[in-house]
Amino acid sequence: MLKKVARWIDNRLGTSAFTQDALNKVFPDHWSFMVGEIALYAFVVLIVTGIFLSFFFDASTSQSVYDGSYAPLVGVEVSDAYKSTLEISLDVRAGLVMRQTHHWAALVFVAAIVVHLCRIFFTGAFRSPRELNWIIGITLLILAIFNGFTGYSLPDDLLSGTGLRIAYSIALSVPLLGTWMGFLIFGGEFPADQIISRLLVTHIMIVPALIIGLLTAHLALLWRQKHTQFPEPGRTEHNVVGSKLWPTYAAKSLGLFFGVFAILVLMGGLFQINPIWLYGPFEPQQVSSPAQPDWYLGWVDGALRLFPAVELRAFGFEIPNPFYPGVLLPGVTFLALYAWPFLEQAFTHDREPHNLLDRPRDRPMRTALGATTLAFYTVMFIASSSDLIAKWFTVSVLDLVRVFQVLVILIPPAVGWATYRLMKALAGSGAPRLTEMPLSALTHPNGRGNGAFPHQERGRDAHAGGATAGDDGDGRSAARTGGDGALPAQRIDDRE
Amino acid sequence: MSHPSHPGRGPERREGPGIAVAFGVSALASLGLTVLYGFGGQPQIEGILLFIALGGLGAGLILWGKQLMPNAPFVEERKLNLGRPEARAEVVASLEEAGPDAGRRSFLAKMLGGALGALGVAALFPIRSLGTAPGRALFRTPWAGGGRVVTIDGEPVPAGDFEVGQVLTIVPEGNLEAGDSQVILIRLEPGEYEPPPGREDWSPEGFVAFSKVCTHAGCPVGLYQAGSQELFCPCHQSVFAVLQAAAPTAGPATRPLPQLPLRIDEDGFVAAQGDFVEPVGPGFWNRPSA
Numbered sequence: 001m002l003k004k005v006a007r008w009i010d011n012r013l014g015t016s017a018f019t020q021d022a023l024n025k026v027f028p029d030h031w032s033f034m035v036g037e038i039a040l041y042a043f044v045v046l047i048v049t050g051i052f053l054s055f056f057f058d059a060s061t062s063q064s065v066y067d068g069s070y071a072p073l074v075g076v077e078v079s080d081a082y083k084s085t086l087e088i089s090l091d092v093r094a095g096l097v098m099r100q101t102h103h104w105a106a107l108v109f110v111a112a113i114v115v116h117l118c119r120i121f122f123t124g125a126f127r128s129p130r131e132l133n134w135i136i137g138i139t140l141l142i143l144a145i146f147n148g149f150t151g152y153s154l155p156d157d158l159l160s161g162t163g164l165r166i167a168y169s170i171a172l173s174v175p176l177l178g179t180w181m182g183f184l185i186f187g188g189e190f191p192a193d194q195i196i197s198r199l200l201v202t203h204i205m206i207v208p209a210l211i212i213g214l215l216t217a218h219l220a221l222l223w224r225q226k227h228t229q230f231p232e233p234g235r236t237e238h239n240v241v242g243s244k245l246w247p248t249y250a251a252k253s254l255g256l257f258f259g260v261f262a263i264l265v266l267m268g269g270l271f272q273i274n275p276i277w278l279y280g281p282f283e284p285q286q287v288s289s290p291a292q293p294d295w296y297l298g299w300v301d302g303a304l305r306l307f308p309a310v311e312l313r314a315f316g317f318e319i320p321n322p323f324y325p326g327v328l329l330p331g332v333t334f335l336a337l338y339a340w341p342f343l344e345q346a347f348t349h350d351r352e353p354h355n356l357l358d359r360p361r362d363r364p365m366r367t368a369l370g371a372t373t374l375a376f377y378t379v380m381f382i383a384s385s386s387d388l389i390a391k392w393f394t395v396s397v398l399d400l401v402r403v404f405q406v407l408v409i410l411i412p413p414a415v416g417w418a419t420y421r422l423m424k425a426l427a428g429s430g431a432p433r434l435t436e437m438p439l440s441a442l443t444h445p446n447g448r449g450n451g452a453f454p455h456q457e458r459g460r461d462a463h464a465g466g467a468t469a470g471d472d473g474d475g476r477s478a479a480r481t482g483g484d485g486a487l488p489a490q491r492i493d494d495r496e
Numbered sequence: 497m498s499h500p501s502h503p504g505r506g507p508e509r510r511e512g513p514g515i516a517v518a519f520g521v522s523a524l525a526s527l528g529l530t531v532l533y534g535f536g537g538q539p540q541i542e543g544i545l546l547f548i549a550l551g552g553l554g555a556g557l558i559l560w561g562k563q564l565m566p567n568a569p570f571v572e573e574r575k576l577n578l579g580r581p582e583a584r585a586e587v588v589a590s591l592e593e594a595g596p597d598a599g600r601r602s603f604l605a606k607m608l609g610g611a612l613g614a615l616g617v618a619a620l621f622p623i624r625s626l627g628t629a630p631g632r633a634l635f636r637t638p639w640a641g642g643g644r645v646v647t648i649d650g651e652p653v654p655a656g657d658f659e660v661g662q663v664l665t666i667v668p669e670g671n672l673e674a675g676d677s678q679v680i681l682i683r684l685e686p687g688e689y690e691p692p693p694g695r696e697d698w699s700p701e702g703f704v705a706f707s708k709v710c711t712h713a714g715c716p717v718g719l720y721q722a723g724s725q726e727l728f729c730p731c732h733q734s735v736f737a738v739l740q741a742a743a744p745t746a747g748p749a750t751r752p753l754p755q756l757p758l759r760i761d762e763d764g765f766v767a768a769q770g771d772f773v774e775p776v777g778p779g780f781w782n783r784p785s786a
Binding site for chain 2: 024025026029093094096097100101129162165166168169170172173174175176177178179180182183184185186187188189190191192194226234237238239240241242243244247248249250251252254255256257258259260261262263265266267268269270283284285286287288289290291301304305306307308309310311313316317318319320321322325326353355386387397398401
């Protein structure tokens with residue numbers, strides 16, 4: 001049977017040689033390389049559950065009196081969008097599991113992308129020749145966050161309606177174009193009727209198409225350039241050591257897909273998320289308290305809360321307060337992320353291609369900078385729950401905001417400094433992993449590991465070879481492959 | 497996870513009875529799902545059964561991969577040739593063969609660029625169709641006609657029945673749903689509120705009314721603390737002091753909530769004198785200064 005199929009296809013497409021290469025392709029094994037796969041599989045779950053939801057959702061804001069199965073809302077005037085989401089949740093069989101799985105999958109999707117981004121950053125996997133895939137990856141993160149927000153806003157409930165109102169205000173705050181942007185995106189002055197149907201088209205067509213296209217490119221580039229690997233004996237800049245695609249890697253990865261799917265449906269079945277019947281329908285006069293966005297926008301919400309009450313006003317024009325935390329901060333954030341591979345190249349003058357990864361300790365400056373950045377966004381994320389924290393600990397929310405305004409400035413450099421010291425100590429001790437580092441290394445960060453961990457020393461040597469050895473100019477003869485870890489990766493020259 | 501320094505996890509190591517069990521359990525859970533679905537479904541049990549069905553498949557496949565498939569580390573050479581100058585030069589030369597002579601080509605290229613640019617400008621018009629022009633929309637609200645204030649259910653507010661200290665969300669009569677016209681009505685002790693200059697007759701009988709749209713990011717300023725007479729926005733914690741004409745005292749808001757000029761009409765109902773004298777809600781580029 002298999003023979004017949006193979007013959008039929010090969011006689012028409014002539015793909016046997018390619019298929020054979022593909023089946024034998026080697027993928028390095030490391031737990032941290034699974035995180036990107038988790039993001040991919042969460043996206044598959046999003047598509048599967050999203051298609052189900054799209055059959056039942058009605059993206060209309062026309063109002064009617066609710067007379068469905070949820071007694072507390074009977075007699076309340078609600079939009080069709082809100083009503084159909086209620087029906088999916090309470091009346092469509094398996095609808096609630098699908099809807100909650102979809103929401104959880106969205107949260108896990110963005111979370112997995114962020115963790116994957118951290119892995120790429122802290123191991124230097126973004127370095128040449130992989131800058132392009134870094135750029136695609138950052139774009140995917142932006143699209144994932146954006147699509148999370150559009151989906152969260154679809155049910156036209158009170159919580160998400162307030163979120164849309166804030167988004168509209170942020171659009172208004174853009175200099176010169178802001179009012180036009182707000183009116184064109186929403187279809188008029190808030191709350192305009194078209195916004196929900198526009199959000200639906202964006203959420204289920206435009207952005208998913210972009211994500212699928214870029215995801216394909218992301219994987220194609222990975223396939224073409226082959227995966228990076230950590231330095232270990234036997235692993236060099238010129239080989240890949242790991243499992244073959246067929247059968248081992250395919251089986252494990254498919255198993256991971258089902259595992260991710262399994263966890264997400266369990267969350268969707270057991271853990272309530274976004275119970276819109278408790279929030280009620282959107283009314284412009286009402287607001288729910290406490291009000292938090294989904295986690296991936298917590299940093300923007302936190303920044304809106306912490307940014308001091310200032311704005312620029314000159315010559316009869318103003319740049320209102322929400323512009324700085326709501327537009328400028330995300331703009332600078334993603335611009336810096338896009339630029340990072342090139343900024344680092346400018347600082348280190350290291351433009352060599354790298355296939356062996358850094359361990360975070362090998363680059364204490366980069367690691368410390370990354371930790372500083374993460375700390376900054378984490379403090380803002382926590383600050384987006386300032387009202388909840390104030391309630392739990394019965395303290396004044398205004399005092400708490402002032403504390404966070406101080407912490408957001410103090411904590412990041414402290415975390416960066418501590419990380420730098422820790423990485424120096426870890427590198428100096430030669431311990432293979434953090435948990436095996438003796439505490440004395442922290443007080444004597446420059447004491448070398450006196451051969452206690454020779455394994456680690458080899459890894460460092462392999463890395464150093466990749467970064468420093470030269471080649472013979474035309475870049476071709478360096479492409480010879482060999483088992484010697486000290487050989488440089490093949491050089492590419494962008495500067496002619 | 498295989499590891500180059502731990503070789504030899506061959507298929508001979510051990511057979512996996514667990515794999516069959518995992519697949520079997522998965523199949524049972526799937527059967528259970530169909531039965532449950534037939535009986536009308538139940539979200540929590542659906543989640544658990546789906547978890548077992550999918551998790552069994554996942555566990556079985558991972559065990560299969562780990563126990564029965566070749567796991568010795570395989571080595572593949574990276575054969576990719578990056579940056580080959582000769583091949584690249586050929587590509588660039590081929591691309592440059594697009595036209596016969598340089599001068600004419602650059603003229604045609606400019607014409608092509610101009611045509612594409614003009615098409616781009618034309619393509620802006622459909623974008624313009626997406627929404628109404630802002631015009632003066634942000635500068636006025638449905639309060640412009642004056643008229644009675646009503647509750648969000650449309651009931652008028654008799655001044656005599658409204659007690660000191662009471663708070664109510666009001667909207668203009670005949671326009672309950674607008675996004676920019678919700679107002680918070682508070683009755684203070686007569687004389688407690690000292691109006692700013694020019695607003696002396698805006699607060700008859702101790703009634704004051706402020707826009708409920710936060711001047712920071714537009715959330716409804718929904719919480720009133722009667723003790724401190726402060727309005728509190730639940731979104732980003734801006735605080736407005738009612739007795740200081742709703743000036744911001746904490747949080748990110750930079751401007752007071754605009755005050756709605758009130759009157760008591762001939763039938764004793766609370767009514768508006770007219771519109772706010774400044775735009776309500778969050779700031780924007782051409783917002784006039786107060």
